[in-house]
Amino acid sequence: MRRHTSRADRARTRAGRAGRTRARAAATTVAVFALGASLLLPQGPAAAAPTAGTGPLAAPAADATDHCQGQCADILPPGANGNATLADILGNKLFGTFPAHASDQLARYDSLVAGRSGLTDAKITDFFNDASFGVPSGQVESVTSPREDVTITRDKKTGVPHIKGTTRYGTEFGAGYAAGQDRLWMMDLFRHIGRGELTSFAGGALANQGLEQQFWPSAPYTEAEYEAQVERIRTTGGERGELAMADAQAYVDGINSYRQKSKDGRYFPGEYVLTGKIDSITNVGEIEPFKLTDLISIASVVGGQFGGGGGGEVQAALSLLAAQQKYGVVKGTEVWESFRQRDDPEAVLTVHDGTAFPYARKPANPRGTALPDAGSVQAEPLVYDRTGSAVTRAEAPVGVPEGIEPLRGIFDDGAVQDGALSARKGMSNALLVSGQHTASGNPVAVFGPQTGYFAPQLMMLQELQGPGISARGVAFAGVGMYVQMGRGQDYAWSATSAQQDITDTYAVELCEPGGGTPTKASTAYLYRSVCTPMEKMERKNAWKPTTADSTAAGSYRLQVWRTKYGMVTHRATVGGKPVAYTSLRSTYRHEADSIIGFQMLNDPGYVKDAASFQQAAHRIGYAFNWFYADSRTAAYFNSGLNPVRAAGVDASLPVKAEQAYEWQGFDPAANTASYTPFAQHPQSVGQDYYISWNNRQAEEYDAAGFGYGAVHRADLLDDRVEALVAKGGVTRASLARAMADAAVTDLRGEQVLPTLLKVIRSATVTDPALNTVVQQLESWRATGSRRMETKQGSHTYTDAAAVRIMDAWWPRLVEAQYKQGLGSGLYEALTASLQTDESPASSHGPTGAHSGSSFQYGWWGYVDKDLRQVLGDPVLAPAPVTYCGDGSLSACRETLLSTLKTAAAVPVKEVYPGDENCSAGDQWCTDSIIHRTLGGISHPKISWQNRPTYQQVVEFPSHR
Structure with a gap:
């Protein structure tokens, strides 16, 4: 690693x-x-x-x-x-x-x-x-x-x-x-x-x-x-x-x-x-x-x-x-x-x-x-x-x-x-x-x-x-x-x-x-x-x-x-x-x-x-x-x-x-x-x-x-x-x-989660259940933040719980971190220019569900830079406003923990609601690549991978 x-x-x-x-x-x-x-x-x-x-x-x-x-x-x-x-x-x-x-x-x-x-x-x-x-x-x-x-x-x-x-x-x-x-x-x-x-x-x-x-x-x-x-x-x-x-x-x-x-x-x-x-x-x-x-x-x-x-x-x-x-x-x-x-x-x-x-x-x-x-x-x-x-x-x-x-x-x-x-x-x-x-x-x-x-x-x-x-x-x-x-x-x-x-x-x-x-x-x-x-x-x-x-x-x-x-x-x-x-x-x-x-x-x-x-x-x-x-x-x-x-x-x-x-x-x-x-x-x-x-x-x-x-x-x-x-x-x-x-690899897990965890671990997590959730994310990050099966054909992810938590947490996290400070009008105008998330499980991105291509468009850079400003870590070209917790580390940490707690409680069938191709709650299927038919022949689903065609x-x- x-x-x-x-x-x-x-x-x-x-x-x-x-x-x-x-x-x-x-x-x-x-x-x-x-x-x-x-x-x-x-x-x-x-x-x-x-x-x-x-x-x-x-x-x-x-x-x-x-x-x-x-x-x-x-x-x-x-x-x-x-x-x-x-x-x-x-x-x-x-x-x-x-x-x-x-x-x-x-x-x-x-x-x-x-x-x-x-x-x-x-x-x-x-x-x-x-x-x-x-x-x-x-x-x-x-x-x-x-x-x-x-x-x-x-x-x-x-x-x-x-x-x-x-x-x-x-x-x-x-x-x-x-x-x-x-x-x-x-x-x-x-x-x-x-x-x-x-x-x-x-x-x-x-x-x-x-x-x-x-x-x-x-x-x-x-x-x-x-x-x-x-x-x-x-x-x-x-x-x-x-x-x-x-x-x-x-x-x-x-x-x-x-x-x-x-x-x-x-x-x-x-x-x-x-x-x-x-x-x-x-x-x-x-x-x-x-x-x-x-x-x-x-x-x-x-x-x-x-x-x-x-x-x-x-x-x-x-x-x-x-x-x-x-x-x-x-x-x-x-x-x-x-x-x-x-x-x-x-x-x-x-x-x-x-x-x-x-x-x-x-x-x-x-x-x-x-x-x-x-x-x-x-x-x-x-x-x-x-x-x-x-x-x-x-x-x-x-x-x-x-x-x-x-x-x-x-x-x-x-x-x-x-x-x-x-x-x-x-x-x-x-x-x-x-x-x-x-x-x-x-x-x-x-x-x-x-x-x-x-x-x-x-x-x-x-x-x-x-x-x-x-x-x-x-x-x-x-x-x-x-x-x-x-x-x-x-x-x-x-x-x-x-x-x-x-x-x-x-x-x-x-x-x-x-x-x-x-x-x-x-x-x-x-x-x-x-x-x-x-x-x-x-x-x-x-x-x-x-x-x-x-x-x-x-x-x-x-x-x-x-x-x-x-x-x-x-x-x-x-x-x-x-x-x-x-x-x-x-x-x-x-x-x-x-x-x-x-x-x-x-x-x-x-x-x-x-x-x-x-x-x-x-x-x-x-x-x-x-x-x-x-x-x-x-x-x-x-x-x-x-x-x-x-x-x-x-x-x-x-x-x-x-x-x-x-x-x-x-x-x-x-x-x-x-x-x-x-x-x-x-x-x-x-x-x-x-x-x-x-x-x-x-x-x-x-x-x-x-x-x-x-x-x-x-x-x-x-x-x-x-x-x-x-x-x-x-x-x-x-x-x-x-x-x-x-x-x-999940971009959020590899590149942003370490900063999120640094904010969260700036004080002791006293809620045992929430601490277990944090530990699941830490374990996922330590093993590479990947979204992949336990073995080929299992259709079950190795870190299924952590992946589900991140999928549920990210949109809630971004909104809580930014919307209050920016105000609804500006937040909505900015998200119209750049959506907040494009994970494989997201069906609202530019490339759509089951498309393979992921993580091109999102607020990962904004979130990471803002959190480093809160932490007082080095930031080149800092933003003129710090949004998470209005710049307060303790308030920002509470924002992260409260949204994480909410995300962890979201049922899997709500995180992955299903579509005409997948049953609700099927994490692997939601991520899977499907060849969209240009004619009469259709093909089996394959595992998600963010890779050239x-x-x-x-x-x-x-x-x-």
């Missing part, structure tokens, strides 16, 4: 380490910049592409050399096969059977929870797939050749498609064909989600309504605008842009080839029958052909969900106003800033060598901030003209075959309320150690994206080998022309959601074109002093009863007002004048521009080292942290179209929609602006180690939103990896064990 040091001590340790390594890091950075400048490479996401001869159009290479030499592994549960015929679905529902390779990675993924302590390098493939290139002859399950210039070979163990083409077109055609084989139904769903047409396609279940309402408003494009994005990439992206669209067209051609063959051969996904698209007897019906614009639609969903950042400025303004009302403007602003924590010195950082990358900083003298008048804010309505089941949900299933449970929308019912896909992003993690601290002298990496648990998964595994392409890994289905995270011949890469601020809120002043008096309902606004009508973007959806859900016929209309400053989200008054608040993100109208960066990452003629990797990642416009490892170097780069804001603008709050406060170089027609250059993005090469779990990137680089302070989920990784590095001799297995141990374990012993 590791010792628990104070936040301030840890911050000082990090600062000392930064000072010791700064000189080495600076020298490395200069060398990398010099090498990057020597490459014929664009220095910004919109710059011209390299000329011929730098990689993309090079002649086909010989068979790819695999420099991983058996030391690369990966996994993506539940299985590679995501398509199921109607007969497969019936078999799954009636008899629990699965199509081949639909669920064969789930048990190995689950088994790491119990098996992590015995993990060695030799046993890695007990828990992961061998991610070597190709398929040994004795392991070939099938070979398909949809064209003479490509083969799709699948292995017996996992069924992953290994696509090898002799031409570029054939390679990409094969990628599309394999995507159709594995994800045809899911791709169809997601192209309709992006267009806001899911209910018309798949039925009016609440989950379907919620998904189109969630995603379409942020990207409400017309078909002509989809086509314009395709053309923009083709015409402005240089040679690489033309190549990308040619690759995309070949990919679409491959999808359509499989689509037609499966329809004609009657082995298409059975969901088309269940949703009434195809008659199971006559085969009458159609699967609509795919087109290039569908890829833009899918990209808008994927990129918006996992690669966005910023927003939420209206709610931030409301909490600021509440703080100012409570404490006055000056002190209220100080209090609000203490919760906003823009640059908390105790926060865990990915770049910890002391290098600063100033971005979205709080200005000394803010200009153009547009705070609403108190009580004036109204959310903009989205849904209109409801009829039928859009008004009142139908309860009885309609036309469901006997013995078959309805699909209940593309997700199980409740996905909307649970937030299966939500506006809050994150979840992925990365652990990398540089070669000077490993047993082999080569860097070691354990990393992957956490994209939720779905059946089938949003991503699919594939290997692509062809002219200018050599990679294995995952891609989001429907945009899988290239591997998006995975490995090349002698390097591997992965990403985590970065969430830096690339979305701003503008207050557009409303007007009436005829010169009348504007109101909050006005639909025109001042754009550079001209009264300009808003654009009304609409989707009209109607649905009929289907065998795929339990809803009756219904319809509604989605409506969004669009301005040159983005989509209207709220209306209010500012200084008495009516305004509309709009949301503008830098990647709007550029949903697929990042395709060029992914093309580079797959090109062995381009990515040859850390410097070229970083430049490729820079071509990706979405907000991601990118990590790289080869046999020589571990490296990091933060991507994103970071707009250059006008001087004095505070990116954390709404801004007046006036030219003086616009993004520099802003052109609303194409939604382009000036972006921060390569050198200003957080980056590093050769740091002792890197960790990321959606934490802050570097000093002075503001993470958009609340909660990046003294305690963060990334501390679970940072503590463990720092200890491994200090010891030396890190291996793939030891780094994977560190990840797996963090994955079963797709994960790699890699170490390259050699290099080209």
Whole structure:
């Protein structure tokens, strides 16, 4: 067990380490910049592409050399096969059977929870797939050749498609064909989600309504605008842009080839029958052909969900106003800033060598901030003209075959309320150690994206080998022309959601074109002093009863007002004048521009080292942290179209929609602006180690939103990896064990409970029953604060009582500690910006129940820092107000004890009230991960673990 040091001590340790390594890091950075400048490479996401001869159009290479030499592994549960015929679905529902390779990675993924302590390098493939290139002859399950210039070979163990083409077109055609084989139904769903047409396609279940309402408003494009994005990439992206669209067209051609063959051969996904698209007897019906614009639609969903950042400025303004009302403007602003924590010195950082990358900083003298008048804010309505089941949900299933449970929308019912896909992003993690601290002298990496648990998964595994392409890994289905995270011949890469601020809120002043008096309902606004009508973007959806859900016929209309400053989200008054608040993100109208960066990452003629990797990642416009490892170097780069804001603008709050406060170089027609250059993005090469779990990137680089302070989920990784590095001799297995141990650890128990216990033990606990409760918590903390079974399959936690007490105590503790001091208004406003808890048992978090991902959003850092202020312990950047017990240790201690006593008495069935998947009181089941159904196949529950969905374990012993 590791010792628990104070936040301030840890911050000082990090600062000392930064000072010791700064000189080495600076020298490395200069060398990398010099090498990057020597490459014929664009220095910004919109710059011209390299000329011929730098990689993309090079002649086909010989068979790819695999420099991983058996030391690369990966996994993506539940299985590679995501398509199921109607007969497969019936078999799954009636008899629990699965199509081949639909669920064969789930048990190995689950088994790491119990098996992590015995993990060695030799046993890695007990828990992961061998991610070597190709398929040994004795392991070939099938070979398909949809064209003479490509083969799709699948292995017996996992069924992953290994696509090898002799031409570029054939390679990409094969990628599309394999995507159709594995994800045809899911791709169809997601192209309709992006267009806001899911209910018309798949039925009016609440989950379907919620998904189109969630995603379409942020990207409400017309078909002509989809086509314009395709053309923009083709015409402005240089040679690489033309190549990308040619690759995309070949990919679409491959999808359509499989689509037609499966329809004609009657082995298409059975969901088309269940949703009434195809008659199971006559085969009458159609699967609509795919087109290039569908890829833009899918990209808008994927990129918006996992690669966005910023927003939420209206709610931030409301909490600021509440703080100012409570404490006055000056002190209220100080209090609000203490919760906003823009640059908390105790926060865990990915770049910890002391290098600063100033971005979205709080200005000394803010200009153009547009705070609403108190009580004036109204959310903009989205849904209109409801009829039928859009008004009142139908309860009885309609036309469901006997013995078959309805699909209940593309997700199980409740996905909307649970937030299966939500506006809050994150979840992925990365652990990398540089070669000077490993047993082999080569860097070691354990990393992957956490994209939720779905059946089938949003991503699919594939290997692509062809002219200018050599990679294995995952891609989001429907945009899988290239591997998006995975490995090349002698390097591997992965990403985590970065969430830096690339979305701003503008207050557009409303007007009436005829010169009348504007109101909050006005639909025109001042754009550079001209009264300009808003654009009304609409989707009209109607649905009929289907065998795929339990809803009756219904319809509604989605409506969004669009301005040159983005989509209207709220209306209010500012200084008495009516305004509309709009949301503008830098990647709007550029949903697929990042395709060029992914093309580079797959090109062995381009990515040859850390410097070229970083430049490729820079071509990706979405907000991601990118990590790289080869046999020589571990490296990091933060991507994103970071707009250059006008001087004095505070990116954390709404801004007046006036030219003086616009993004520099802003052109609303194409939604382009000036972006921060390569050198200003957080980056590093050769740091002792890197960790990321959606934490802050570097000093002075503001993470958009609340909660990046003294305690963060990334501390679970940072503590463990720092200890491994200090010891030396890190291996793939030891780094994977560190990840797996963090994955079963309760953040509150490891990072905050020691401080809570210190307050409680500042005097004797005289109540014997309460003292026993405290001892249970102490024992849990001493053994690692884990949430895991006594043994695999027992479905009973080792420290069940302590876990239950913490789950019951935390929300009561936070409210008692803060609500009285802050007052109800400010407390509620702050909890609207950042929820207090996201434990696995919490079903109200951004990722919802049974999602795996936990502890990203919560008040753990606030609680820990406040308690240390009460104790008089060292605190860097203390809050201006101490809340627990109004700063009195004895009063604070009484608050903790009284809430703990109440929590201990809460019956287990109230702590874990149960849901459609779990009985009340079932602790393990409440925590468990459930793969939400995107179609007709469902899978067993697995034990909770806070871990990436797709994960790699890699170490390259050699290099080209």
